[in-house]
Amino acid sequence: AEAAELRARLRAVRHTVLVLSGKGGVGKSTFSALLAHGLAADETKQVALLDIDICGPSIPKIMGLEGEQVHQSGSGWSPVYVEENLGVMSVGFLLSSPDDAVIWRGPKKNGLIKQFLRDVDWGEVDYLIVDTPPGTSDEHLSIVQYLSATRIDGAVIVTTPQEVSLQDVRKEINFCRKVKLPIIGVVENMSGFVCPKCKNESQIFPPTTGGAEKMCQNLSVSFLGKVPLDPQIGKSCDSGQSFLAEAPESPATLSYRSIIQRIQEYCEQHHLQEEKIM
Amino acid sequence: LAERANLAGVRHIVLVLSGKGGVGKSTLSTELALALRHAGKRVGILDVDLCGPSIPRMLRVQDSAVHQCDSGWVPVFVGQDKAIALMSIGFLLEQPDDAVVWRGPKKNALIKQFVTDVAWGELDFLIVDTPPGTSDEHISTVEALRPHQLLGAVLVTTPQ
Numbered sequence: 303a304e305a306a307e308l309r310a311r312l313r314a315v316r317h318t319v320l321v322l323s324g325k326g327g328v329g330k331s332t333f334s335a336l337l338a339h340g341l342a343a344d345e346t347k348q349v350a351l352l353d354i355d356i357c358g359p360s361i362p363k364i365m366g367l368e369g370e371q372v373h374q375s376g377s378g379w380s381p382v383y384v385e386e387n388l389g390v391m392s393v394g395f396l397l398s399s400p401d402d403a404v405i406w407r408g409p410k411k412n413g414l415i416k417q418f419l420r421d422v423d424w425g426e427v428d429y430l431i432v433d434t435p436p437g438t439s440d441e442h443l444s445i446v447q448y449l450s451a452t453r454i455d456g457a458v459i460v461t462t463p464q465e466v467s468l469q470d471v472r473k474e475i476n477f478c479r480k481v482k483l484p485i486i487g488v489v490e491n492m493s494g495f496v497c498p499k500c501k502n503e504s505q506i507f508p509p510t511t512g513g514a515e516k517m518c519q520n521l522s523v524s525f526l527g528k529v530p531l532d533p534q535i536g537k538s539c540d541s542g543q544s545f546l547a548e549a550p551e552s553p554a555t556l557s558y559r560s561i562i563q564r565i566q567e568y569c570e571q572h573h574l575q576e577e578k579i580m
Numbered sequence: 581l582a583e584r585a586n587l588a589g590v591r592h593i594v595l596v597l598s599g600k601g602g603v604g605k606s607t608l609s610t611e612l613a614l615a616l617r618h619a620g621k622r623v624g625i626l627d628v629d630l631c632g633p634s635i636p637r638m639l640r641v642q643d644s645a646v647h648q649c650d651s652g653w654v655p656v657f658v659g660q661d662k663a664i665a666l667m668s669i670g671f672l673l674e675q676p677d678d679a680v681v682w683r684g685p686k687k688n689a690l691i692k693q694f695v696t697d698v699a700w701g702e703l704d705f706l707i708v709d710t711p712p713g714t715s716d717e718h719i720s721t722v723e724a725l726r727p728h729q730l731l732g733a734v735l736v737t738t739p740q
Contacts, residue, residue: 324632324679326601326712327738357713358599403599405714408684436601436712437631438679439687466606470632473679480681536740 312452324470326436334433353392362394366542408440463509487524490514601712627668
């Protein structure tokens, strides 16, 4: 009966993309937010951003929605809307103070994630983006399990170039394979820094073992692209603005846009293939 | 009694925490351990990041295995003089790329074992590296360590 409830709620969701990484601090939330903004630039598309990082929810701040509360109606919980076609849900909206720690064990976290999927009235959604915490644990198992009621197009895996990150990302790739979650591809974040003054490029996180590109080759996973470090990205996140809108000419923006387009193409193709099969 | 015994010889326990991932907890834990060793202290590192154990690679022992003795698990000895004792789940994985896909209760059980079943011997400092967040690993680690010499926590962050 529960599965039926979830299926009903998620029936109106056309595409679902999970943003994962084994590693923390590589830019999952930043990427999720920009993916959502990028997709919502097309006003005909309805985009939903779900933040299931229960302990460290970054999405409210990054989307400029700190302090917002969730409203309940007859049809369920209302997402918080950034734009008319971009709705957001996060545990961050349920806390009375942004510094409140959510110190929950797995089962309680799972319960909230299920509620997010079952009780939020997303309406008709073209793209559901799910931002996750680092790791391969309760949140990840639960979201894959609960979303089996609908279809997940796939996962985008974010990393940084150094081996200490890739080490954890390989585990994440294995997790995806274990739970039969298709991998849309890998994004290499913080990939080089171009000094705005002298224009020299430095590798802040040197890819000592070949970076994400080599890892993708070795594991036969699609490499979606590299995004360079740009101090404006962190600033935009802190101030809750879309980096793509604030710095349209930045090399990082161009990279993000190209990666977002590839993800869109993957989802559309996927959909066409499914329709053919049906 | 065995539980108490394994940590009885540890004088100070320091937790390295952050809410946030990727800020340098493991890096700091490693450097802290190396610096304390350099200052002549007896040091151990406990890596309770079950999903993303980074410490073995940072100390170049990612291919090591652990053994059991009568009082429990024998840590891997690392550092230039092989005098820093290290325990990490990284050592228990068959393949380094194997994902540890466990829910909370299973993680809790392993952490409890890690805390009480490692034969640390006499240590001045035990540095405990943690994963990001405030969940199972953190609750279980603090609960298991509370009866012992828990000095306190160092919190790591980045500026943004």
